[in-house]
Amino acid sequence: MASSHVPLLSLRDPDSPAFVDALGASFRRFGFAMIGDHGIDPALIAQGWALSRAFFALPDDVKQRYIVQGGAGQRGYTPFATEIAKGAQAHDLKEFWHIGRDLDPASPLASSMPPNIWPRECEGFRTCFTSLFAAFDRAGANILRAIARHLGLAPDWFEDPIRNGNSILRLLHYPPLDGASNGMRAGAHEDINLITLLLGAEEAGLQLRERNGDWLAIDPPLGALVVNIGDMLQRLTNHVLPSTTHRVVNPPAERSGISRYSMPFFLHLRPDFVIEPLAQCVDTAHPPRDPAIRAQDYLHERLREIGLVAHEGAA
Numbered sequence: 001m002a003s004s005h006v007p008l009l010s011l012r013d014p015d016s017p018a019f020v021d022a023l024g025a026s027f028r029r030f031g032f033a034m035i036g037d038h039g040i041d042p043a044l045i046a047q048g049w050a051l052s053r054a055f056f057a058l059p060d061d062v063k064q065r066y067i068v069q070g071g072a073g074q075r076g077y078t079p080f081a082t083e084i085a086k087g088a089q090a091h092d093l094k095e096f097w098h099i100g101r102d103l104d105p106a107s108p109l110a111s112s113m114p115p116n117i118w119p120r121e122c123e124g125f126r127t128c129f130t131s132l133f134a135a136f137d138r139a140g141a142n143i144l145r146a147i148a149r150h151l152g153l154a155p156d157w158f159e160d161p162i163r164n165g166n167s168i169l170r171l172l173h174y175p176p177l178d179g180a181s182n183g184m185r186a187g188a189h190e191d192i193n194l195i196t197l198l199l200g201a202e203e204a205g206l207q208l209r210e211r212n213g214d215w216l217a218i219d220p221p222l223g224a225l226v227v228n229i230g231d232m233l234q235r236l237t238n239h240v241l242p243s244t245t246h247r248v249v250n251p252p253a254e255r256s257g258i259s260r261y262s263m264p265f266f267l268h269l270r271p272d273f274v275i276e277p278l279a280q281c282v283d284t285a286h287p288p289r290d291p292a293i294r295a296q297d298y299l300h301e302r303l304r305e306i307g308l309v310a311h312e313g314a315a
């Protein structure tokens with residue numbers, strides 16, 4: 001079979017027609033892109049990795065103090081084997097920490113974006129991840145400018161829809177496998193949000209599902225950003241840009257004693273933004289596929305499906 005791979009792009013000039021074309025082509029083909037030159041400070045990223053390792057190395061009873069009861073895993077700590085991919089039999093073999101946007105508590109959006117919590121045990125955590133959140137937010141906005149151009153929209157089209165977006169920075173830890181583990185590091189799923197920016201995929205395991213059903217390993221060079229389309233952008237573009245199914249498979253025996261760490265930034269729309277297919281992506285041959293829905297309502301529907309929001313009556 002002809003080899004296919006996700007090309008490595010540079011974000012040095014996000015408005016250049018060459019970048020816009022290459023990014024658009026990669027997203028249409030794979031729903032994924034790889035960006036080497038993303039502009040996020042390597043020293044800040046290195047500090048982020050060190051703090052993530054330090055937090056997950058804490059004893060379970062300490063980590064569990066940072067579970068936000070009734071918070072749908074949107075802030076703080078979510079223990080090992082809590083999240084489950086939609087329709088999967090076994091829970092994911094991962095634990096994670098979520099950081100959201102620091103919003104003025106008086107903002108009308110504050111009810112759908114709870115305040116952050118911070119682990120006392122890890123000095124510098126708040127400062128580092130507040131800066132990293134802002135850096136991912138900027139890189140994401142640049143990628144969305146290129147996506148807007150690719151779709152024939154004004155380059156600043158996404159600026160207002162993502163202002164005060166309900167984005168989340170996730171620190172992920174996939175612990176060593178003991179051999180008896182039932183399930184997968186992350187079962188096959190699609191991301192809920194607009195686009196995802198992921199660091200850490202150089203430790204093998206991430207795979208995307210090609211249109212023909214084959215699984216394709218994502219193998220970025222050290223430090224590169226893996227970017228993928230989520231369901232909200234798929235809905236907005238009437239499926240022109242596909243939200244591609246992906247998973248994280250368990251390592252071979254010789255790597256199974258090693259933790260895997262990754263850091264996805266789920267870039268979300270403003271909670272009150274209404275997602276409906278763009279006129280640029282609809283014609284008689286391609287009628288609208290999905291009904292209009294508020295970003296916040298869609299998020300809640302999906303969080304229930306993956307086990308993070310309790311079912312009706314249990315909340």
Ligand SMILES: O=C(O)CCC(=O)C(=O)O
Pocket residue numbers: 170172186191198200201206246247248262263264
């Ligand atoms: O850890 C990875 O490489 C991917 C994580 C992922 O797909 C997710 O958290 O949605």
Ligand SMILES: [Fe+2]
Pocket residue numbers: 189190191246
């Ligand atoms: Fe994902």
